[in-house]
Amino acid sequence: QTQYTAIITETQGRVATITLNRPEALNALSNTLIAELVEAATAFDADPNIGAIVITGSERAFAAGADIKAMLELEYSDILAGGLTSTWNGFEQMLTPTIAAVSGFALGGGCELAMMCDIIIAADSAKFGQPEINLGVIPGFGGTQRLPRAIGKYKAADMILTGRMMGAEEAERSGLVSRVVPAAELREAAQQVAEVIASKSRPSVQAALSTLQAAEETSLAEGLRLERTAFAALFATEDQTEGMRAFAEKREANFKHR
Ligand code: CO8
Secondary structure, three states, X not given: OOOOOOEEEEEEOOEEEEEEOOHHHXXXXXXXXXXXXXXXXXXXXXXXXXXEEEEEOOOOEEEOOEOHHHHOOOOHHHHHOOHHHHXXXXXXXXXXXXXXXEOOEEEOHHHHHHHHOOEEEEEOOOEEEOHHHHHOOOOOOOHHHHHHHHHOHHHHHHHHHHOOEEEHHHHHXXXXXOEEEOHHHHHHHHHHHHHHHHOOOHHXXXXXXXXXXXXXXXXXXXXXXXXXXXXXXXXXXXXXXXXXXXXXXXXOOOOOOO
């Protein structure tokens, strides 16, 4: 087992959990934390025994953003070199569903990390925000692109230009989070959702995920073409036969490819 310093990894059944663990800095995303997170997540993605990945922080903070104290030292050329932003590529291309379980602060890069996940479950204590404008910069891990796709241009501009925080209730109403649960139930709720997903047939989960990802960046016509091809392809899997036969026989499906 790899030794990490800024995250904790564990598995329970077919669900992996990655806990961000820099309590002294409210889980600020240091280079080390990001590198470890991407390494652990892509390793779980490649593990056939893992069907879903939960990413979470502490009760007080999911993550309070990129590490401001470390960024203070950086210049234009350091950022342009792209090390920090390109590290996320592997994470964004995974085909194992990721669930962000957010309690407390999800600010800046923390909010952006949550938005890189497929599902966001928020504790009622969660606070989302893109406060970079207060630091004289703008979001740098995708916030200017993913936030308006999630909540629309006008809400996103309000958040990004004023730097204000949004509570869990407003975030759910705006479409930024999938579900809100009482803070004490967050871990359990995320585990349960992950288990449900991990119990499905993997080829259909991957097809669902890749078509959903396409929905964010293609035209409707192109997306519908992709969906038709992916839908047809699933009829070449044993699990499609099993899933539909199980329904007809009034029993639980016993999928072969989980
Ligand atoms: N970076 C570094 N340290 C942090 C960060 C951070 N983002 N957030 C909190 N900390 C540290 C504090 O400095 C403090 O440390 P210390 O005890 O040593 O002084 C400790 O965590 C606890 O924080 P506070 O004492 O401030 O706790 P409060 O409860 O008073 O406040 C807040 C909590 C409101 C969350 C406050 O900490 C805060 O405003 N944090 C910064 C939030 C922020 O601005 N985030 C955006 C960062 S920029 C970013 O994410 C850009 C991403 C793209 C980068 C692209 C690079 C290529």
